[in-house]
Amino acid sequence: MKLKNICSMGLIAMLLMGATSCLDTHVSDDHDAFANIDADADALAGRLAPKFYYENGTNHSNKVRVYNNSGYDCRLDYIVGTVMLGHGTDNCAEVVVPFSGDLVFTATVLCEGALVPVEIPVRVEDLDSDLDPLFVALSGGSSEGRTWQWWADEENGSYSYIDGSWGCVGGGGYGWSPTGPNWVCYGIGMADEWTGQLITMDEWVKFDLDGGPNVTVHYSDGTEAKGTFALTSGTTPEKAALGWVATMKLTVPLPHQITDGQYSWYLDLPAEFDVAMLDDEHLILIAPGGGGAHVICDDSWGISSTHWTFKVKK
Secondary structure (H helix, E strand, O other): OEHHHOOOHHHHHHHHOOOOOOOOHHHOOOHHHHOOOOOEHHHHHHHHHHHEEEEOOOOOEOEEEEEEOOOOOEEEEOOOOEEEEOOOOOOEEEEEOOOEEEEEEEEEEEEOOEEEEEEEEEEEOEOOOOOOHHHHHHHOOOOOOEEEEEOEEEEOOEEEEOOOOOOOEEEEEOOOOOOOOEEEEEOOOOEOOOOOOEOOOOOEEEEEOEOOOEEEEEOOOOOEEEEEEEEEEOOOHHHHHOOOOEEEEEOOOOOOOOOOOOOOHHHOOOEEEEEEEEOOOEEEEEEEOOOOOOOOOOOOOOOEEEEEEEEEOO
């Protein structure tokens, strides 16, 4: 792998704001190792790897302190977030990860306009530090995880749904709102016209933190898909004003991808979602379709989206 082939312009821009080029000879005795930017990236990463280490106590806490003695600034990816990690007096970063297991952090070092990813193996056994409240709400903050089923309340054989939706899953104007349209919505016992599958309370989604951010999706036909999730707290100011709290990526499809007859880019994996609600009881995911990736709400309600509404399985 050639270094000049692994560059990302956006990431380079981030690193340039606080990074020292690894060709700057005054910051490290190892500068000669990087004189040829066409050198093999794996070999360079291997030489840098011993310069990074971590501490998290004898019980292997999920609060991890990472040190950078490489002589170069870098960006540290700790699976659920990123921080800049300096090489001088600021060569330490303390982060909290929400799961246990044998994990891999990645330090990305900028070398003369190219990026060298360095893997840092980290062992976490004890979830003794406070987790992000959203991770706790989603997964229960444990390796056992938390299971979510459709947000459908049953009484005397009839189901009711959250205000603003005519079902537990459906397509409507992007920005899903009680005042917006619900063009294609499905409730319990109805057949999804796009797949023909019946929507039942046997469908569920489970999020757990057993060694990583895991997701399991159980479909109405009895099949299951396992993958990973990425949950990022916060969103754009416009979406935050709507009460939305986060974004999410899934490597497996949710049940019933509603397209409302339009091509929906979010069917590609990993699928990206806005998290419109997430607390200890309820979860609403929204994915825009029909080209509405950057649209909050179309005044004519001409842009479609899909909303999935879940509640914790008791």
